[in-house]
Amino acid sequence: MPIERRPLREQIRDELMLRLDRGDFAAGTDINEAALAAELGVSRTPLREALITLAGEGVLESNQGRGFRFAPVSRKEFRELCAIVAALEALALDSSDPAYLGRTAPELLRLAQGFSDDVAEQQDIERHDDEWHDLLLGGCGNERLLDLITSVKAGMRRYSHLVAGESTPMERAAEEHCRIAECLIAGDLEGAATALRDNWVNGMERMMSRIPETP
Amino acid sequence: MPIERRPLREQIRDELMLRLDRGDFAAGTDINEAALAAELGVSRTPLREALITLAGEGVLESNQGRGFRFAPVSRKEFRELCAIVAALEALALDSSDPAYLGRTAPELLRLAQGFSDDVAEQQDIERHDDEWHDLLLGGCGNERLLDLITSVKAGMRRYSHLVAGESTPMERAAEEHCRIAECLIAGDLEGAATALRDNWVNGMERMMSRIPETP
DNA sequence: ATGTACTATTTTGTATGCAGAATTCATAGT
């Protein structure tokens, strides 16, 4: 029975991301270290370490003497992040083992089709979508790339809860995932990469109107 | 006269990167926090904050209970990093303001031609190369992308001093930079992006043999 | 000589303490 021995800073980071997904923190809110540390039952030291990693991922901002705050959202930044992830995932797909893709494509299709069926919690949908992409890129041997994608996506999580309650976007996403899977089954790598890019571009367009502009 | 008021953790980070460029730290060496803090004249707290930042950029690794160490180098990782930066810089070039590129191309060409002339210190060459790429991408409005590129390149600095003393690689790089600039002057965006990718791929090949394999 | 159990030492991970900057609040002057 291997008991868990992870640094507090990592556990804290995970907990904060969880709360971010739940929509506990509004964009732009500044963090009170002492209060948050007390609430989490830890000291400020590991909390600050977690905050610094989150700042590195773009989830938080830090200003000298003013501490940390959740980075404000903007349509410009969201466009930027989508463009980045689209390029990175396309690269990951390009450098994936074709054998893996051929082997995994059927399950990808099955999962994508199951998408539209069950109407679930917003968080579950997000998680489902993430897992689908993870499975898609599971055959990519470029570990640094996969880590980087995870990190950039963490920065995007500030936006995810803004779309809560919309059903059509998810149906569209399911369609696009099907299309990607079908390309893979047909052995059309090029087409799959293009469809993947489209998936991100379209996903971006869908969200865009829901992002409040606060420049 | 606005006196400098930056957090210690950032100054420490910069100093450590400087020392890394100088080749002070061998890959794989683990860091003694107390000793390093004493040497820098700071306490362990901001030092650890800097170390955590560097770990987020892939410069360092951290293991529970074992502290931080400079991440070991490998050909595989170097290939991975080059592929990532190539994709990211190509994206940045794609999303650059064409007017900026047309306006800046002549200077880019001039700088690239000046490259091969003066034989300078390894560090200066590196810096020169970095500045050239920065100028090339200065017209990209995607700030998150530029930050990300900087961050990924930080992870590559562990490799840069391995090539010290080689003259041919730099001449080749100069040629390639010229080629990119010429494409831009001719208005061939597509060709410039391809040449840029080639620049990274070739740069990778040049380094590859010098990277010790320690798996 | 080799391996093992146990102790001592070093080093990390976390908590607490302290100085100074930033913010808030109250008061005085116009």
Next chain:
DNA sequence: ACTATGAATTCTGCATACAAAATAGTACAT
């Protein structure tokens, strides 16, 4: 009423202190 000024408070940034894990060392048994 509104702004300006300054004291009081809050909060961050950094330093120090402490506890637990890891490493090194030692004695002892095989």
